[in-house]
Amino acid sequence: MAGGPAVGADGEPGPDSRADVTTDAARLGNNVPEPRVTTMFDSIAPVYDRMNTLMTAGSDGRWRRAAVRAAGLRNGGDALDVACGTGKLTAALAQAVGPQGHVLGVDLSPGMLDQARLACGELPGVEFRLGNALALPVADGSFDAATIAFGLRNLASFEDGLREMARAVRSGGRVVCLELSVPRPRFMGWVYQGIFRITAPVAGAIFRRRAAYSYLPQSLDGFPGAEEIAATMRRAGLVEVSFKRFALGVVALHVGTVV
Numbered sequence: 001m002a003g004g005p006a007v008g009a010d011g012e013p014g015p016d017s018r019a020d021v022t023t024d025a026a027r028l029g030n031n032v033p034e035p036r037v038t039t040m041f042d043s044i045a046p047v048y049d050r051m052n053t054l055m056t057a058g059s060d061g062r063w064r065r066a067a068v069r070a071a072g073l074r075n076g077g078d079a080l081d082v083a084c085g086t087g088k089l090t091a092a093l094a095q096a097v098g099p100q101g102h103v104l105g106v107d108l109s110p111g112m113l114d115q116a117r118l119a120c121g122e123l124p125g126v127e128f129r130l131g132n133a134l135a136l137p138v139a140d141g142s143f144d145a146a147t148i149a150f151g152l153r154n155l156a157s158f159e160d161g162l163r164e165m166a167r168a169v170r171s172g173g174r175v176v177c178l179e180l181s182v183p184r185p186r187f188m189g190w191v192y193q194g195i196f197r198i199t200a201p202v203a204g205a206i207f208r209r210r211a212a213y214s215y216l217p218q219s220l221d222g223f224p225g226a227e228e229i230a231a232t233m234r235r236a237g238l239v240e241v242s243f244k245r246f247a248l249g250v251v252a253l254h255v256g257t258v259v
């Protein structure tokens with residue numbers, strides 16, 4: 001179905017949706033400079049997980065589990081979690097690959113990585129590394145799957161970030177992207193973004209992080225829709241790209257295969 005969501009009967013990402021459209025309004029990357037993004041995440045690191053639970057009413061765990069399933073990992077496999085933050089998805093990936101497996105979490109923010117090491121440092125096979133998603137500190141084809149959760153919209157180039165993830169994954173492996181999205185139709189999207197613009201800083205104020213949480217709705221302004229992210233994944237060299245939407249389209253899960 002051209003341009004529509006592709007959702008399989010089992011609720012996992014379904015058949016390819018072939019909409020190679022990039023609207024003029026859609027940004028190709030985040031225009032907030034990297035040092036500012038890093039400083040902002042360093043400042044919210046201690047409250048990040050509690051804010052997520054508050055703002056998603058606890059649904060973020062379910063979305064991350066869907067991302068792990070989409071990665072198609074086996075016991076003993078190798079996974080890369082890009083923009084891993086406090087390591088929530090990293091820990092879920094570690095469970096999927098088991099104690100014989102290996103999961104590397106990479107992030108630009110030392111503060112977020114400190115929290116990740118506190119939360120998951122003891123998990124077998126889990127490692128964290130400071131690094132940029134646009135120049136991943138890993139060898140070509142060294143992972144069975146690479147994931148990025150709520151990280152893509154922070155990157156200076158979405159396509160370059162996805163291409164880097166594809167480079168890190170073996171042929172036949174998966175690249176998975178879980179990210180905020182804007183609900184459709186357009187009217188719903190405007191309403192949602194209006195509400196988000198007000199609620200995010202207010203929720204941030206509870207943890208004395210109002211300014212930092214103003215960045216969140218800003219980072220969604222002009223962020224490409226789910227069809228456009230699918231098209232960007234194809235341009236990054238991925239095939240069999242599919243996606244599904246969660247929570248009325250507030251979140252989208254994309255998966256593509258490395259050639």
Ligand SMILES: C[S@@+](CC[C@H](N)C(=O)[O-])C[C@H]1O[C@@H](n2cnc3c(N)ncnc32)[C@H](O)[C@@H]1O
Nearest residue numbers: 041083084085107108109112132133149151154
């Ligand atoms: C919203 S958090 C998501 C964290 C985690 N993946 C999750 O699911 O909760 C975004 C993360 O992206 C990281 N980040 C932003 N730009 C990055 C870049 N260029 N390279 C690596 N990490 C980056 C931030 O430091 C932050 O930890």
